Amino acid sequence: MPVRDRLPAGRTHVPSAGGSRPPGGPSDRHHEILDAALELFATVGYGGTTMAQIGDRLGIRGPSLYKHIASKQELLVEIVTGMMTELLRRQQAALARGGDVSERLQRITAVHVQYHAEQRYEAFVGHREIDSLEEPHRTHILDLRREYESRFRELVQEGRELDVFRTASDRWSSYAILDMGIGVSAWYNPSGSVSPEQLADTYAELALRMLGAERDSANTREG
């Protein structure tokens, strides 16, 4: 809910979907197209965007555009797949660092929030436009999402069984943590004074508190 009006302004991060590329090649053009599509999908929605509008952004006319990209759907698939791949990669890295259940929960919450602050356009489109994906892509992405969210639920359950966490429902608690992080992509202001890391740390403390397993620093006032 908070301050969605900020979203289209002040974009500062390149899409995660782009990855690393050599400069000057045809993949540069692909990346520019992806970038233009991402901004249009974020501001007017996937359904409200046409291939012609994407081309107009870059001064490319129809036939030339289709040399680089087959369809609007292909662009959406690349954006959403890029988001889920990156979220899962960060989550796996966070879990690989080990630690007790509170540390692991804190860490996967922090990387979740940090991603949604850093890559807010990708996240905004990636979550909002799931239903615009055609099959088999939609099913594939929903599978990745279930895998991603199950890590949260499993950790909540593990902590509850160890009497480290107290929850009325492992599922609702993990959904609450996921959703408060997703919300960040709609209101986070990258031009503000707060870094994605600071926000991530504070939110991770809020998550632990919600699970009845507070650690230490959450009552240091920061903003």
Added chain:
Amino acid sequence: MPVRDRLPAGRTHVPSAGGSRPPGGPSDRHHEILDAALELFATVGYGGTTMAQIGDRLGIRGPSLYKHIASKQELLVEIVTGMMTELLRRQQAALARGGDVSERLQRITAVHVQYHAEQRYEAFVGHREIDSLEEPHRTHILDLRREYESRFRELVQEGRELDVFRTASDRWSSYAILDMGIGVSAWYNPSGSVSPEQLADTYAELALRMLGAERDSANTREG
């Protein structure tokens, strides 16, 4: 994030935007159109919906449709305004009941969550399509949203100043509470065994915990 695939299925609630109407009059037609638009906006997005598709749903052809409704934009304005009006109404009623700061925070969180479980289509479209509103409607809705969310922030601040709550940031804590409630509209399953009231109560407890002001029942397991 959780289980967005459930959204388009199993719709059980009529739009809040409709209000109460006498049966059989022209306003019945208006309500049917609003209902068809809501479902299309939720499933294919505002930008992906055409007036012809709305008419097709009801077997109404172009000119007849325009006797009841001026434009797609008018339908969106009615849906989003309906959502914000109802959210503010419930919030004001919750605050009017008084009580200490924890009770009031718990109560406005509960009505927030309950709305998002009960009216999940309206909420889903109402939050997602803010940027599809044309002026002056967009500015008006953003003003209502700011008013709505400021009630959360003011209560968090009040509780912190009374040493009832502990927060690193009143703003982030209130955003976290708002966003976890908004997320409910994407995953809540009205055909499941959990009522909107039960979910609302549990989430309200999670919110209090997050603020360092736990009450009592949050570790009763429910689902």
